[in-house]
Amino acid sequence: MNRKWLTKCTPYNRLRTMSHFSSRSGLPAFALALALACLTLLFASRANAQMTIQITGVGSQQFPIAVANFRVDGEASEDVAGVIRADLTRSGLFRMIDPGTQAIEENARINLDDWKSRGADTIAIGTLTKLADGRFEVRYRLFDSVKGKQIDGLAFTAPAADLRRVAHRIADHIYETVTGVPGVFSTRIAYVVQYSPNHYELQVADADGANPQTALKSREFIISPAWSPDGSTLAYVSFESRRTVVYVHNLATGQRKALASFPGSNSGPAFSPDGRTLALVLTRDGNSEIYSMSIDGSNLKRLTHDPAIDTEPCFSPDGAYIYFTSDRSGGPQIYRMSSSGGSPQRMTFNGDYNISPRISPDGRTLAYVGRRSDLFQIEVLDLTTSQELTVTDTVKDESPTFAPNGRQILYATDVGGKGILALTSTDGRARARLSGPNGDVREPTWGPYIK
Amino acid sequence: MNTMRVSILIAAAAIFAVACSSTDLKPPPPAPANNQPVPNQNAPAAPTSPTAPIKTIEAPSATPIDPLSDPKSLLARRSVYFAFDQSGINDTDISVLEAHGRYLVDHPDRSIRVEGNCDERGGREYNLALGQRRAETVRQRLMVLGVAGTRIETSSLGKEKPRAQGHDEASWAENRRADIIYK
Numbered sequence: 115m116n117r118k119w120l121t122k123c124t125p126y127n128r129l130r131t132m133s134h135f136s137s138r139s140g141l142p143a144f145a146l147a148l149a150l151a152c153l154t155l156l157f158a159s160r161a162n163a164q165m166t167i168q169i170t171g172v173g174s175q176q177f178p179i180a181v182a183n184f185r186v187d188g189e190a191s192e193d194v195a196g197v198i199r200a201d202l203t204r205s206g207l208f209r210m211i212d213p214g215t216q217a218i219e220e221n222a223r224i225n226l227d228d229w230k231s232r233g234a235d236t237i238a239i240g241t242l243t244k245l246a247d248g249r250f251e252v253r254y255r256l257f258d259s260v261k262g263k264q265i266d267g268l269a270f271t272a273p274a275a276d277l278r279r280v281a282h283r284i285a286d287h288i289y290e291t292v293t294g295v296p297g298v299f300s301t302r303i304a305y306v307v308q309y310s311p312n313h314y315e316l317q318v319a320d321a322d323g324a325n326p327q328t329a330l331k332s333r334e335f336i337i338s339p340a341w342s343p344d345g346s347t348l349a350y351v352s353f354e355s356r357r358t359v360v361y362v363h364n365l366a367t368g369q370r371k372a373l374a375s376f377p378g379s380n381s382g383p384a385f386s387p388d389g390r391t392l393a394l395v396l397t398r399d400g401n402s403e404i405y406s407m408s409i410d411g412s413n414l415k416r417l418t419h420d421p422a423i424d425t426e427p428c429f430s431p432d433g434a435y436i437y438f439t440s441d442r443s444g445g446p447q448i449y450r451m452s453s454s455g456g457s458p459q460r461m462t463f464n465g466d467y468n469i470s471p472r473i474s475p476d477g478r479t480l481a482y483v484g485r486r487s488d489l490f491q492i493e494v495l496d497l498t499t500s501q502e503l504t505v506t507d508t509v510k511d512e513s514p515t516f517a518p519n520g521r522q523i524l525y526a527t528d529v530g531g532k533g534i535l536a537l538t539s540t541d542g543r544a545r546a547r548l549s550g551p552n553g554d555v556r557e558p559t560w561g562p563y564i565k
Numbered sequence: 566m567n568t569m570r571v572s573i574l575i576a577a578a579a580i581f582a583v584a585c586s587s588t589d590l591k592p593p594p595p596a597p598a599n600n601q602p603v604p605n606q607n608a609p610a611a612p613t614s615p616t617a618p619i620k621t622i623e624a625p626s627a628t629p630i631d632p633l634s635d636p637k638s639l640l641a642r643r644s645v646y647f648a649f650d651q652s653g654i655n656d657t658d659i660s661v662l663e664a665h666g667r668y669l670v671d672h673p674d675r676s677i678r679v680e681g682n683c684d685e686r687g688g689r690e691y692n693l694a695l696g697q698r699r700a701e702t703v704r705q706r707l708m709v710l711g712v713a714g715t716r717i718e719t720s721s722l723g724k725e726k727p728r729a730q731g732h733d734e735a736s737w738a739e740n741r742r743a744d745i746i747y748k
Contacts, residue, residue: 335725337689357720358693379697379721382690395690401701402694423694439691445650446691467650469688483688490687512688531732557689 165323170507171538171545173206177292180211180234184254185219188244191274194252197281198238198288201299204322204537205289205522206544213237220253230259238288242277249273252280256288266291278324298517302561303524304329304339304348305535309553316350318365321517321560323535323548329365337557340383345562349373349383349392360394362409373411384427384436385409386453393417393427393436393453404438406453417455428471429453437461437471437480448482462495464502470513474520479540481505481514481523492525494540505542515560516540526556632668633747639664645703647741649684652698654706662703665745666710676716678746679703683724684737696721699743718748 181199195213202208211234218224220241229237240254249271256266266287270280279300286297301321308314312333319326330336334353341348342362349362360380363370374380374394379402382395386406394405404418404427418424422442429436436453439446445466449458462468467485474481477497484493484502489509495502510528517524520540527536529547533554537546549555632638645658654662669675681696681703700719708714729736 337693337723337725353725378719379693381693395694397694397697402697423691423698425694426688426690439688467687469691485687488686510686 165319165326165548165550167200167204167323168547168549169203169206169545170547171206171543172209173539173544174541175207176209177207177235178209178211178233179236179238179288179292180213180229180232181238181288182213182218182240183215184240184242184252185217186242188242188250190242190244190250190277192277192281194240194242194277194281194284195238197278198285200322201282201285201297202288204546205297205299206539206546207289207293220255224257226257226259226262229257235260236265236288236292238284240284245271250277250280252277252284254284254287256291278320282320295521296519296563298519298522298560298563300564301518302345302564303515303535303558304341304561305526305555305558306336306339307550307553307555308335308533313553315553316348318348318561323550326550329363329368338382339557339559340385341559341561342385343387343389343562345564348559349385351381351383360392362392371411373409374407382425382427384429386429387431387433391453393429395425395427404436415455417451417453418458426470428473430473431475431477437473439469439471448480461497464493468493472514472516472523474516474540475518476520479520481516481540483511483514492523492538494523494542503542505538505540506536507545508536511536513557513559515558517560518563524558524560526558528554640668643745644742645745646738647699647743649686649737649741650695652695652702654702659706662706663710666707666712669707669712669716670710676718676748678718678720678748679743680746681719681721681743682726682728682740684740685724685727685732686737687724689723689725693721693723693725696723696743699741703743703745 179202181195184195199210203210211232218239220239222239224237224239235258237257237259238254240252243251245251252270252272254268255264257263258265268284268287272280282299285299289297298321302318303321304316304318306314306316314332314334314336315328316330316336316339317326317328329348332352332354337351339348339350346366347362347364349360351358352361358379358381359372360374360383361370362373373392374396376396376398378397380394380396384393390409392407392409394407395402396405401421402423402425403416404424405414405416407414420440420442422440424438424440426439427436433453435450437448437450440449440458446469447460448462448468448471449460451458461480462482465484465486468482470483472481480495480497482493483490490511491504491509492506492511492514493502494505505523508527508529512526514523514525523538523540525536527534532549533556534547534549535555535558633640635641639661642661645654645661679700681700683692683696697719700721704714704717704719707717727740729739
């Protein structure tokens with residue numbers, strides 16, 4: 115069931131001016147918000163599962179954009195404009211201006227003043243053309259109604275099965291052209307679904323939850339999936355042999371290896387940024403300690419030496435540090451140590467329970483789960499200013515994971531007794547909820563950019 | 566003298582014969598339909614009859630019954646419980662552990678696995694570690710009681726396999742638990 119990637123992508127009249135589009139009012143991109151919007155978007159996927167996405171909060175600064183229906187020559191299985199609109203909406207940074215129902219072809223002459231008066235600062239139009247061999251040519255252009263000109267344009271040739279991926283690519287382009295930050299609409303997420311007490315699945319889906327594919331089906335629990343930096347492999351903990359064992363699993367081939375199966379418990383896998391080392395939590399020496407190991411299984415090295423629980427290692431983006439959870443001070447807190455071991459430095463001081471550290475791709479923000487008065491919520495800590503901010507409105511949060519552009523955090527939570535995934539922008543403003551129809555979804559981990 | 570002895574013998578035999586004649590085994594009286602004990606044991610009996618219910622007694626056995634199977638023994642309790650975020654053994658459970666410790670010392674052929682669990686609150690990895698610490702605390706206590714550490718395996722289920730499915734303190738308290746499992 116492997117899906118082919120785009121076969122060809124050519125820039126077409128691209129004006130990569132990289133002009134950083136900022137709003138006319140000049141407010142900083144993530145200032146305080148006033149409005150809340152609620153939209154529910156449904157995405158049918160090729161598998162049985164269908165993720166529902168509910169937007170529960172929007173960004174402080176929203177760029178108004180009109181994405182017109184693309185002109186389609188021939189039958190297309192995918193509503194490319196619809197996918198683009200949903201992506202941009204889910205980011206929380208774009209507000210859709212109604213484009214009307216009429217399809218506008220990519221090389222149409224459009225009246226930018228008219229769009230400006232309708233409130234759209236940018237307008238995206240495009241065409242899908244079915245070719246003789248069954249593939250599609252997709253061409254798109256992006257216009258700035260304030261500047262009065264085209265600011266982006268692309269052409270793709272792709273099989274019908276890849277049209278959704280083309281739509282995500284276009285949304286990435288729009289996002290980056292307007293915000294200056296790369297989009298993450300073409301990335302993937304992995305997570306665990308529990309359908310029943312004896313049915314667990316490790317699944318990989320598009321970042322919007324579409325096209326879920328099962329990498330592992332098991333009668334026993336699976337926790338802590340972690341992406342390799344090149345996106346080819348997942349490490350995870352499986353209880354299938356009635357003990358916790360760490361596997362590394364190649365997604366395309368399905369081949370996997372039990373990399374850590376020492377006596378006691380094996381858990382908490384985390385890849386180093388160069389993909390060559392795995393950090394782990396082992397209890398082989400009596401209690402939970404952090405180890406590192408080369409990805410071929412050699413070179414096991416113990417990094418922590420404290421009778422406390424030391425767990426949940428997470429490498430810094432430059433590979434120099436490992437952030438982790440330790441209760442050496444009495445309750446669990448976040449610490450940081452050199453990735454070769456060494457005396458840890460405590461990072462969190464608010465509250466008596468802080469776990470599950472994740473560091474942003476730029477290394478400047480630490481996300482974690484903080485318990486405050488019995489509520490478990492995602493906190494972000496600015497490492498420069500030491501300011502802590504609660505970024506969720508849910509209260510049973512687990513497993514934060516950063517998008518590769520650092521702008522959003524995906525996490526697991528429980529709403530009404532059901533395990534769901536939820537999204538928040540790193541400033542806590544733009545929020546969405548993703549839920550699968552049948553099981554409890556948990557343990558999300560956001561994959562890398564697709565190269 | 567010989568004649569005297571013979572006479573006495575004959576007389577004794579005669580007396581004996583008379584005495585013996587009254588001790589014939591009588592067939593038991595017929596069993597009543599409702600199986601109750603028959604009040605009059607001397608009633609005349611039918612020549613062939615069903616037997617009365619026979620009370621069974623058990624000979625005391627040379628090996629005592631395994632106390633592990635005795636539901637009234639402290640050994641029937643296989644779980645010790647913990648406060649939230651804690652792994653210390655409370656006083657109620659110390660006597661349970663002492664009973665298991667004594668049993669294991671007395672039965673060197675037995676070994677156990679201790680499985681630690683947590684309630685549903687908090688992260689999965691931290692709870693996996695906390696469950697492991699709870700199991701390890703039980704192990705250490707049994708070792709202090711004289712059980713060799715090699716006979717006690719420890720593992721953790723974290724919060725992944727709750728026994729109580731509710732979302733209240735009663736369920737949580739039930740799930741904060743280490744179980745002793747005899748192999």
